[in-house]
Amino acid sequence: MSVIRALYTSIALLIPFGVHAQTFPNKPVQIIVPYAPGGSTDLAARVLAAKLTEQWGQQVVVENRPGGNGFIGMSAGAKSKPDGYALTLGTVGDVAVNPALFPNTPFSMERDFTPISMVSDAELVLIAGKNTPYASVQDVLNAAKAQPGRLSVATSGMGTMPHILLEWMSLVSGAQFQHVPYKGGGPAAAAVAGDNLPLGILAASGVASFVKSGHVKVIAIMSPERSKNNPSWPTLIESGVKDVGGSGWSALFAPRGTPPEVVAKISADVGKALKADDVIARFSGAGMEAVPTTPTELATRIKKDRESFAAIIKSANVKPE
Amino acid sequence: METLSLLLYGLQIALSWENLLYCFAGCLLGTLVGVLPGIGPVTTVAILLPFTFGLGPAPALIMLAGIYYGAQYGGSTTAILVNIPGESSSVVTTIDGYQMARQGRAGPALGIAAIGSFVAGSFAVFVVAYFSPPLAEIALRFGPADYFSLMVMGLAASVILASGSLIKAIAMVLVGILLGSIGTDVNTGAIRFAAGLPQLTDGIGFIVLAMAFFGITDVLVNLEKSKEQHVANAEIKNVLPTMEDLRVSAPSIARGTLIGSILGILPGGGALLASFAAYMVEKKVARRPANFGSGDIRGVAAPESANNAGAQVSFIPMLTLGLPSNPTMALMIGALMIQGITPGPGVITERPELFWGLIASMWIGNLMLLVLNLPLVGLWVKLLSVPYSLLFPAILAFCCVGVYASSNEPADVYIVAVLAAVGYALIKFDCEPAPMVLGFVLGPMMEENLRRAMMISFGDPSVFVTRPISALCLAATLLGLIAIAIPSLRRRRDAAMQE
CATH class of the missing domain: 3.40.190.10 (Periplasmic binding protein-like II)
Structure with a gap:
């Protein structure tokens, strides 16, 4: 009996894998944002969610789980069911800075998350007061x-x-x-x-x-290259500060174990959404650029940023205490 | 004269059918979410954000602003009826408002809150219209040293709030400061007193604190009392404020409005400081026999006027400096940015239709709220005649739902339970929660600004006396402390408390 039941169960488990990508999504999808409503990450999530709702014909809901340097939201995302219905929008701070800054984060990018696509990128600038x-x-x-x-x-x-x-x-x-x-x-x-x-x-x-x-x-x-919108601003690198460059990006993740077809479908659909004119316009209003990528490109970027930030944090001896 | 014609221009925009509709929708929604725990203005605005993508910037902002100040009205309603302040700025309202409700005067309390808010809101509209650019410049000049000294003054003055022992009031302020220090330190990123709980790394939320120390603690205290007392409490005298109520409250409304209009300019603690300050001023200037702390209508009229004026004036730092006073306003900035408008010094001249339309709509919205809320007063008052055995489980349930929904965090409900036990013990020791709330909200801001001021001055403490605003606040604090310390004056303070 138990063997037969096990067989049934495994068949039942296998079947959805094949049809997942075709039928996804057939119920509302959640995007967890580890920040309070109103910030740029939250805005990016809401603009993207509205577009995906339109594309999928299913509600895409933003859930804010702020707190603890983003740990609460990231942990919630990591523990979600890996079926593609609970996604997490993390920032460069969550995925590349914090793991290097804090000795033990309650989540691990490698163990808990699968990258889907980069979403937004915001330029940072060095400013001085007018009387300086x-x-x-x-x-x-x-x-x-x-x-x-x-x-x-x-x-x-x-x-x-x-x-x-x-x-x-x-x-x-x-x-x-x-x-x-x-x-x-x-x-x-x-x-x-x-x-x-x-x-x-x-x-x-x-x-x-x-x-x-x-x-x-x-x-x-502060970016490695000059801005498209404001090309007159010099970069740090061309001003003689070698290699220093970065920006504030955010990216979408699924829990590790999400079927690859589903990840591929979400990545493609997010890419489509981020290329829509109205989404680009809303992002640029909020000072962000829509920057869709493939999962592999995102993984490479995370690895690169993490390594350089870890080295900086170590050399500069930055510690949260 | 020019401002007046611009205001008329704004009125034209606000009176278009579309904008009127969104203004009304915002006010109605705001009142509802302000009264019903479980969904606050932040959640409402966040959910409605995608809906505003398709609207123009003016209707979008008019509606979101309506939700914001509508929720303030609603928050006062719960503060008066069931002792649950929806926002930190309605904490003071609970002191006399809730006492009035218990004496069967919930109607006049709610009525005077609505009328005071309307008067204050109308006045604040003119403040925003006439003084936005210079006030924004003042707010910009306010440095960390100035903020620190203002907070010191606020905290020192808060002991006057307590009707009982001075020592206990000071102790409660200190408890508040300690509770406020839980969480991540802004200056170093270190997590303090979180007991290893990730849910405490951002500190205790205000809603959590308010539900625990006001809502649930009060239910516990009430349950101890005999049934007869509750029946007596529910006896309703009159539904609307009498002419006598209005006459007594009028000067208080005027003073509250003025204080709110001044302090509202400060992003952050503006509306809260305003409501506390207004209450303290009332206690000081009251010449007629006063019974503050046990249901004096002036103790509702002044802070309610102050917090509404403050809430409206806080649109100045939001629109002209991009500085939000609270999370709801942060979301409004987000809504504007998605429309391609960055709040900043140029927004008044670049987007006059938005700025003047919003100002005019705030006045119309306040009128709508008055019309909407006065008839509701009768309904709310009837709610109080529901037997307490039915009412209290509902209050408890609403508290839990409200706490959970404000953060999606189950742990917050447990934190409320723990804090409510503490709150109950404090009430037993005759320690009042209001000074603690002030310490809780202002303490962390005070510390943050003290350390920031010292960082910027590279450890030189003279900034606190060389900056004029800071020096003025510290001098006033010192004078106040001397007044308390000198025994003869202290007797006078006690006498003032006894009145």
Whole structure:
């Protein structure tokens, strides 16, 4: 009896695998966001979810699980059923910085997640207040070298991409800065605009209005290449700070063990959604670029970023304590 | 004159059928989610966000703003009826509002809250219209040292709030600060006092704290009392405020409105500080026989006016600096950005239809809320005549649902249970929860800004006295402390409390 039952069970388990990709999705799909509503990751998730709902004819729902440096949401995503109905939108901070920053994260990218596609990418910039004498990366570095550790730089928080880039810039250039973390990019941008401190590394979208109003000036873009939208901003690399470059990206993941056909289908459909004109327009409004990739491309990017960030975090001795 | 014509222009936009409809939808939804626990304004706005993609920026923002201030109205309703403040800024309302409800005066309390909010909202509209650019510039100049000193002043003043022992009030503020320090430290990223629980790494949520220390604790305290007392409590005297109520409250509404309009400019603790400050001022200036703490209508009128004025004025930092005062406003910024509008100093001149349309719609929305809420008062009051044996399980269930739904986190419900036990013990020791809430909300902000100010000044503490705003706040605090410390003045304080 038990043998027959086992046989039945295995057949029952096998059948859906074949038809999964054709029928997926046949019920609502959830996207877990490890951040509170309102941030750029949440916005990206909501824009993508609305488009996928349209494409699939099934509700795609965003579920915010904020807290604990993204650990709560990432853990929830890792523990979800691997059937493609519970996806997780993690950021570069969640998947490439935190594993290097925290000695024991409650999830493991290799053990728990399968990459699907990159989703959004946001440019970061180095800004200075309008009353500061700095006009170029060299000015900033010279000032910092003249008074080591006496030049304050605002970032959106401890262990965020801007923080990592600040440490990286310090390591490569030898200039030392005072890192002043804020609770998010908005307050940090206002602090630089209000002359509370001279410098900031922040999302380009968050400082755009202060740049326009003349409260702050952009010194450099933190990406490895110049921006398509603002080609006049120099990169750090061309200003002589070798190799330093990065941006704030987010990507979609499924729990490890999700059938490969389903992952491939989601990746293809997400790619299609991210190429839609209205999605591109909404992303760009929020200061992001839609950047679909294949699962393999995403895996490579994670590996590359993680290795370089781990080295920076180790050399700069960044510790959450 | 120019501002007036721009306001009229805004009125034209807000009075279009489409915008009126979205304004009404927002106010209605906001009132509903404010009253019903289980789904708060943040969740509502998040769910409706994709729906706003297809709308223009003005109707989208008008509707979302309606949800925001509508929920504030709704939050006061639960604070008065069942002692559950929906937001930190309605904590003060529970002090006298809930006492009024227990004396059968829930109707006047709700009525005066609605009227006060309307008056405050109408005044705040003009503040936003006339003073947005200069006020934004002031908010921008507010540095970490200034924030720190303002928080110090707020906390020092909060002991006046307590009607009982001074020592206990100070102790409760300190307990609040300690509870607030649970979670991730912004400056270093270190996780403090989380007891290894990942659910505590972001600290205790305000909703969790409010449900535990107000809602559930109060149910426990009530259950101890005999049945007769509840019956007496439910006796309804009148449904709407009397002329006498209005006359007594009018100056309080005016003062609350003014305080809210000033403090609302500060992103973060603005509306909360405003409601506390308004209450303290009322206690100080009351000349007529006062019974604050046991159901004085002025103790509802002033903070309710202050928090509504504060909530509206907080649109200034949001629209002109991109600084949200709370998660709902953060979502509104998101909604604007998706429409291709980045809040910032240029938004008033670049998108006049949005800015003036929103301002005018806020006034219309406040009117709608008044019309919507006054008839509802009778309904809410009837709710209180439901036997307590039926009411309390419902309150408990709503508390649990509300806590769970605000974070999707089952552990929060357990944290509420633990905190409610603590809250019950504190009530038994005659320790009031209101000063603790102030410590809980302001303490972490105070620490964050103290350390940030010291980082920026490279360890030089003189910034706190060389910056004018900071120096002024610290001087006021010092004067207040001296007043408390000198015994003769202290007797006067006690006498003031006895009134």
